[in-house]
Amino acid sequence: MASARRPENDLGNRRVGLFSVSIDCTDVDDALARQVALLYGDYPLADTTAPPDIVVRPQWCRRRLPFGSRLVDHRVNGDFPFNPVPAGHSLPMIEIGLNWFIARYCTTHLLFHAAAVARDGKAILLPGASGAGKSTLSASLMAEGWQLLSDEFAILGSEDRRLHPHPRPVSLKEESIDVVARALPNACFSNRITGTAKGTIAYLKPSPDSLDKAHRSAVPVAVIFPRFSAQGAPVLKPLTKADSFMRLIDHSANYFTIMEAGFEALAGLVDSCPHYDFVYRSLDQAISEITAIHAGL
């Protein structure tokens, strides 16, 4: 039997930084819609006279798991780029769907797998592989009043060479959920989602200040490659510009798609600011080091 549509589960078009986004949960159950509303309900409404740039629509899949558990398909602007997932894993899939679309079709900006934070219009780019601790770090910086530009997908204008806000819910995993919950006792978190490829994850809603400033781009003033390590001494090491350039290529999601424009945008970024490799042992230490670097620029 087909499930009834629930029009009240459509948040409408929301402005998420540069993009207008519709996450349409009218075809699935209320539990997912409530989580999406919790995370995205305070994003400003986008212009409703134009179609949204990105439409993610979770919908029940006909196929079921053994014992009748239901699977959810994710339609992204008409495509089904992913295999269906159990209903409880739909929220991460919505986030992945948004990332997938942006990485695939955004050709006017250079995208990095990086966190980015700003203060007083000056931004710090924090590129890192999965597990480097960039989400935990950016959430902790947000707790200290920094504007969250991005937690894992930073956007550099290839023309204006500025970092454009893309404040999405911050994806936290395992112990870092509790670490950030202690630092931000009043913050809004999604339910914990267990059994994902990354273990247990939860999403943190960006701070009201980060959402208020989501239309304000910032000038990058430093690139810091952070890596959390519980052992060993903390190390802050300046990187040569060529080293940073080559590492940033590895952290870009669309460098090879936008070709010369990406090369020149990256050269502009590398030219304009200092670059560091940063191994940190504690969040307090990382926050104070990054704050000091920012203050000196």
Next chain:
Amino acid sequence: MGNDETKFFNRPDHWRICGGFVVRMHCWDGDYVVYNPFSGQTHRLDIVSGRLLQWLNTGPKTFGTLCRDVETFLELDDQTLTKATVGRILESLSDAGLVEAQGDFDGRTS
């Protein structure tokens, strides 16, 4: 004459950027990064390779001219070593698809 010497004395005499294009490159503290428009790859080059590519960016050059330029740049007085160095660099730039030898084009060289 050793094998290495045979290799560079038999080397084609004229070189240019592939297709006669100008490649985009940037240099910081002697480290070069260069964009290859044909492959879409970005290459990192040391200072000598970068300089040589920069000279070729101004137009085709003969092997002899490149050797003289490298000799002056590095203040070398050993021609055999210079030729071997330039030969190795051209080979690696050619492998990267950035430069090509005479025979692949009809260009005027300096």
